[in-house]
Amino acid sequence: MSTPPTLAFVASDRPEAQLAxxxxxxxxxxxxxxxADVIVALGGDGFMLEVLHRNLRAKTPVYGMNRGSVGFLMNDYDEAGLIERIAAAGRAVIHPLQMDAWGESGQVQSGLAINEVSLLRQTRQSAKLKISIDGRVRMEELACDGCLVATPAGSTAYNLSAHGPIIPLDARMLALTPISAFRPRRWRGALLPQSSKVRFDVLEADKRPVSATADSFEVRRVVCVEVHERRDVELAMLFDAGRSFEERVLSEQFAS
Structure with missing residues (x-):
């Protein structure tokens, strides 16, 4: 008989998560x-991202149970049969995005994003961005509230709310999605190969300041942001048998 995995239970600040x-x-x-062999995260999707970030180097798989609100990245909460559920769970491996953001002083700050890297206007003025892919300028000027690059795992989060495409986990692609594009008004974004290196240059940065965020890590008043996928970094989430992450992403595409 195999030895049961050692478990670490971590919870968000919500009372129901702490009680669980x-x-x-x-x-x-x-x-x-x-x-721990497996970390059991009790909370919502935001807490799951926090736990994954906290264990980037350890690579310990995380099994989430929903004690939050949406819980797209979580399994259903049930106190019974937890060891058996974890043993039968499927593994979803995801790769984060690297964000390198340059400020007005020329200093660069870097962060990793499991869901998305987003650029957002900081004032009432629209942002103006120049977008380059792999060193080639693809859009000279995008006037918008912002723009984001999403991983497949993050394509059902902010990216979907911004009318970006849902990407299957094994599609080996990234979503480039504008946020409230003004000019060109009908541009809906692009699907990019996972190897793409995306660069945003902020136009009129003094007049139209822009912030950049990798999940929850924010850099204010950026002038240039580069984004690429870190294939050398792997994060593992565990999902109950029959409720794989791939199945959830597929089902989301048919949700009303």
């Missing part, structure tokens, strides 16, 4: 995140 952590630890025991 106490209940599950009393039932199954628990170790520190650094000592």
């Amino acid at each position: 952590r106490q209940t599950l630890e009393a039932r199954y025991g628990g170790v520190a995140e650094t000592e």
